[in-house]
Amino acid sequence: MKVQSAPFDPGAELNAFSSSGQNVGAVVSFTGLVRDVDDSLKEMIIEHYPAMTERAIAAIVEEAWERWSLSDALVIHRHGVLRAGDTIMMVATSSKHRADAFAAADFLMDYLKSRAPFWKKEVTAKGEDWVESKTADEDALSRWDR
């Protein structure tokens, strides 16, 4: 897991991740980008809670390990000032077969979205606005209730 302000190369990360496992038949990855909704985004500022971020992500990853048969899992999440098109974060999972890798990646994304302590602010020509959490994101978590 990496929490960083520096840019990273998701392709290089994925190649390294994919070549590191034994008995791996499936790798699933997700990359999140800064979206410029109506061509007016100057920057996106991502704030986080440093003392909590890594342990919150670790707890989410730990739960994924308990639920699915994984060979490996990777989470990279940036904070600081980003621009449209920049890579915000990536998740990768690997397993023997694809079902576990897909489900675990989906789970990790749902939980990182609403349980990891990051807050996004969009700066446009009109001003600054904190991105509001969506009810749909919270609802998505209930899919994973056991």
Added chain:
Amino acid sequence: MVDVLYFAWVRERIGLPKEQVETSAATVMELVAELKAREERYAVAFSDISALRVAVDQELTEFDAPIGEAREIAFFPPMTGG
């Protein structure tokens, strides 16, 4: 003494990221009531706690959670990671 941290718009409304608070509050809710009584900016920031989340010693919890021996309490809006 407990460290109280604020993030995102909660930090902006209160006007600082962190402060030390002398409190005898037993629960997070009691601490919120003490903060709200301080000044208007706190009252505004905490006017609707359903719009807020709280972490005690870096663990997400509920507003009725006891403070106990906690050293750090953080208030923030729902998270928007990913």
